[in-house]
Amino acid sequence: MTTEEILTELQKREIKIEARGDKLHIEAPAGTMTPELKELLRQHKKELIGFKKEAKDPQKEFHQLLISTFTEIDQYRFTDFPLAWAKKNGHTDISFNMFKAETNLNGAVLEGHLEESKYWAGKLVAGYKQLYEAYRLEIKQLIASLKAADFELSLTEEGLKINYPDPLPEEAQKLYEQLKENTHGVINCLKEAEQ
Secondary structure: OOHHHHHHHHHHOOOEEEEEOOEEEEEOOOOOOOHHHHHHHHHOHHHHHHHHHHOOOHHHHHHHHHHHHHHHHHOOOOOOOHHHHHHHOOOHHHHHHHHHHHHHHHHHHHHOOHHHHHHHHHHHHHHHHHHHHHHHHHHHHHHHHHHHOOOEEEEEOOEEEEEOOOOOOHHHHHHHHHHHHOHHHHHHHHHHHHO
């Protein structure tokens, strides 16, 4: 018998086997393990262990899904508190969709539903990407407003160089505060513009 044929026979009898190191762990309903089947398992123990070790491990798949999801999300992360930023800046629809995706992803993973987990992981990444695009748009608008208020922005080896009107008009003071809050984003936008 081939390994696949043995596994098919075990499945028909509702016998479960699992590789644990170099041992074969067997769970069988009463009366299903005949002496012939025990001998067959003993003879093919190494092949069965090897096959089970190579078989897809659902926990490993979940682990890989989560790592790839959060690695992808990291490229769109611009704040430690994306949902709070979204709410503060009027993007509650995106914030809600991200919260929903993250909650459902957690539930699907805990329940062991891999396909559902993949679906919600994709929705979560899409939410982060959408929020990042909204952030980039706001940064570009901020840069345009700063330039319109006679701010000069340039990149140096030390970072962002800012020249602004002196004295700073009251309306420009708000822009300067926004600039201080978003310096990292402004630097990234300016770098993108240079490329």
